[in-house]
Amino acid sequence: xxxxxxxxxxxxxxxxxxxxxxxxxxxxxxxxxxxxxxxxxxxxxxxxxxxxxxxxxxxxxxxxxxxxxxxxxxxxxxxxxxxxxxxxxxxxxxxxxxxxxxxxxxxxxxxxxxxxxxxxxxxxxxxxxxxxxxxxxxxxxxxxxxxxxxxxxxxxxxxxxxxxxxxxxxxxxxxxxxxxxxxxxxxxxxxxxxxxxxxxxxxxxxxxxxxxxxxxxxxxxxxxxxxxxxxxxxxxxxxxxxxxxxxxxxxxxxxxxxxxxxxxxxxxxxxxxxxxxxxxxxxxxxxxxxxxxxxxxxxxxxxxxxxxxxxxxxxxxxxxxxxxxxxxxxxxxxxxxxxxxxxxxxxxxxxxxxxxxxxxxxxxxxxxxxxxxxxxxxxxxxxxxxxxxxxxxxxxxxxxxxxxxxxxxxxxxxxxxxxxxxxxxxxxxxxxxxxxxxxxxxxxxxxx
Numbered sequence: 001x002x003x004x005x006x007x008x009x010x011x012x013x014x015x016x017x018x019x020x021x022x023x024x025x026x027x028x029x030x031x032x033x034x035x036x037x038x039x040x041x042x043x044x045x046x047x048x049x050x051x052x053x054x055x056x057x058x059x060x061x062x063x064x065x066x067x068x069x070x071x072x073x074x075x076x077x078x079x080x081x082x083x084x085x086x087x088x089x090x091x092x093x094x095x096x097x098x099x100x101x102x103x104x105x106x107x108x109x110x111x112x113x114x115x116x117x118x119x120x121x122x123x124x125x126x127x128x129x130x131x132x133x134x135x136x137x138x139x140x141x142x143x144x145x146x147x148x149x150x151x152x153x154x155x156x157x158x159x160x161x162x163x164x165x166x167x168x169x170x171x172x173x174x175x176x177x178x179x180x181x182x183x184x185x186x187x188x189x190x191x192x193x194x195x196x197x198x199x200x201x202x203x204x205x206x207x208x209x210x211x212x213x214x215x216x217x218x219x220x221x222x223x224x225x226x227x228x229x230x231x232x233x234x235x236x237x238x239x240x241x242x243x244x245x246x247x248x249x250x251x252x253x254x255x256x257x258x259x260x261x262x263x264x265x266x267x268x269x270x271x272x273x274x275x276x277x278x279x280x281x282x283x284x285x286x287x288x289x290x291x292x293x294x295x296x297x298x299x300x301x302x303x304x305x306x307x308x309x310x311x312x313x314x315x316x317x318x319x320x321x322x323x324x325x326x327x328x329x330x331x332x333x334x335x336x337x338x339x340x341x342x343x344x345x346x347x348x349x350x351x352x353x354x355x356x357x358x359x360x361x362x363x364x365x366x367x368x369x370x371x372x373x374x375x376x377x378x379x380x381x382x383x384x385x386x387x388x389x390x391x392x393x394x395x396x397x398x399x400x401x402x403x404x405x406x407x408x409x410x411x412x413x414x415x416x417x418x419x420x421x422x423x424x425x426x427x428x429x430x431x432x433x434x435x436x437x438x439x440x441x442x443x444x445x446x447x448x
Contacts, residue, residue, distance in 0.1 A: 004085075005081065005085040005099075009040070009097075012095075015036075015086075015088070015097045016035070016036065016094065016095060017033060017034070017035065017095075018033070018036065018039040018096070018098075018099055019031060019032070019034075019089065019097070019098045019099065020032050020042055020099040020101050021099070022053075022102055022116075023115055023116060023354065025054060025115055025354060025417075025421055025424055026424070026447070027352075027357075027448065028060075028447060030054065030056070032047065032049070034047075042079075043081055046101075046104075048078055048079065049076060050068070050075065050076055051113060052068035054111075054420075055068065055420040055421070057431070058444070059443065061427075063420075064427060065423060078104050078106055080101060081099055082101065082218075083218075084222055086099055087191050087226060088187075088190050090234075091187065091233030091234040098226075100222065102114050102117060112416040113416050113417050115354055118357060118412075118413055118417055119217055119221055119360040119363075120218060121414070122359075122364040122412065123216075123217045125364070129367075130266040131263050131370075132264040133215075133262075133263050134215045134261060135216075135260070135261045135363070136211055136220065136259075137210075137220060137260070138208055138210045138211075138257065138258040138260070139208065139211065139228070139231075139244070139257050139351060140351050141206070141208075141242050141255055141351055142205050142206050142243050143180070143205040143207065144205060144241045144243055144248065145240050151445075152164070152204070154177075154205065154240035157178075157180075158176055166201075166204055166206070166252055166253075168201065168202050169200060177238075187234060193227050194223060195212075196209070196212050197209070198210075201255075202252065203255070204249055206252070211223050211224065217359050220359065228244055232446065243444075244351035245351070245352055245444045245445055246310040246350035247309040247310040247350075248445065250309070253310075253315050254309065254315065254317060254351075255352075256317060256347065256350055257353055257355065258345055259345070260343050260344070260346075262344070270340055270341070270342060270343075271283075273340050274339070277325070277339070279342045280342075284376055285369045285370050285372070285374065286367075287366075287376045288374045288375060288376040289365045289367065289374075290332055290344070291322075291331075292365065293364075293365035293412070294321045294365075296402050296407075297361045297365065297412075298392045298399040299393075299421070300358055300403070301358060302349075302350055302393075303357075303425070304428075304444055304448060305428070306444055308394065308399075311348075318330060318348055320390065321389060321390040321391065321392060322380045322384050322390075323376060323379050324379045324380045324381065324384070328347070329384040331392075332347065334379075344366070360412060360413065361413075364411070365408060400425050400426060400429065403422065403425075
């Protein structure tokens with residue numbers, strides 16, 4: 001941030017309460033409410049809560065067989081503010097700010113179970129090679145009336161009507177919720193979230209907002225994490241829900257978080273650009289790295305039971321491990337455009353992902369590919385759904401096992417995070433099986 005956190009508080013005297021929160025493995029904000037005096041102490045001395053808190057299950061329960069709980073006495077980690085500083089929370093009634101924090105050991109070492117540290121590790125690998133990833137994400141979400149037994153599109157505040165139709169790139173659909181989107185853009189500016197264009201999408205009450213590219217993966221992930229909190233909080237203030245759940249409606253496309261990235265060298269040149277539409281060998285090396293890691297990383301891109309409802313053929317989501325130029329049926333797309341902006345679009349992640357883990361998995365795999373210097377297969381043409389291609393795991397249990405066995409995953413993530421994530425997902429898999437579909441939807445609708 002441009003000013004110090006202490007100065008920010010002095011410049012915003014109306015803010016009287018603080019939420020200090022870290023991102024857990026499911027992308028949920030975990031932390032404390034505190035007065036200004038405690039927040040000031042946190043800036044210098046940090047704050048503590050149990051290390052186990054960053055790997056709770058989706059219900060916020062301890063992982064029963066985690067060594068972080070009873071085996072080690074549920075010991076504390078020490079959390080310090082990230083470089084983001086204080087961020088307003090304008091969807092709340094009282095003037096409040098969020099202080100993003102991340103976890104360390106008492107001796108100052110980064111805690112390997114913190115997803116933000118996982119992305120920082122990947123970013124540091126790029127820096128060591130004189131490379132800078134430039135990253136942007138597109139976030140799709142649904143506006144939903146969840147007041148009744150069945151989910152449906154909210155009533156438009158403008159017309160008082162409920163239009164039950166998917167309207168791709170419809171200005172009318174955007175205008176129907178104009179007050180919501182007007183507030184959303186205003187609050188993004190207040191929170192320093194670089195929101196770009198908004199469109200209506202293919203699902204009922206589904207929209208997408210692009211965030212502007214950042215030459216800092218941590219800033220890009222911070223923006224996405226904060227954006228999801230803002231959208232969900234603001235929607236409730238407007239009288240309906242917003243959800244990044246992968247696929248709340250069976251008969252309509254689900255929501256993704258597409259990630260776009262290029263890589264700059266020390267001189268600021270895009271290493272994917274060779275002056276043509278084809279791009280460089282480095283482009284193809286990065287693509288190969290992403291493809292090699294895709295099967296094992298599916299649990300990162302589709303982390304929940306209902307994530308796999310989205311990953312089905314002919315539903316605008318990738319199911320096969322392949323790449324292509326300007327082809328949205330492929331898992332990896334190379335968009336057209338001027339050669340200096342040549343980039344990769346990774347299309348696998350659902351809207352329900354943890355942005356830190358997703359970007360770490362994507363950028364880490366791409367860097368593995370740049371190191372290995374292997375070529376991918378030829379790009380596909382036509383529909384990926386109609387071709388015999390390697391596929392990603394089709395269900396949650398298979399993705400958990402693939403994640404456990406993947407050597408590519410081990411090249412990207414520290415072993416402690418892998419172990420914690422597996423324990424968390426296996427407990428959720430066991431407990432979700434006891435719930436009805438409606439109960440499953442209810443837990444995911446607000447949390448992810």
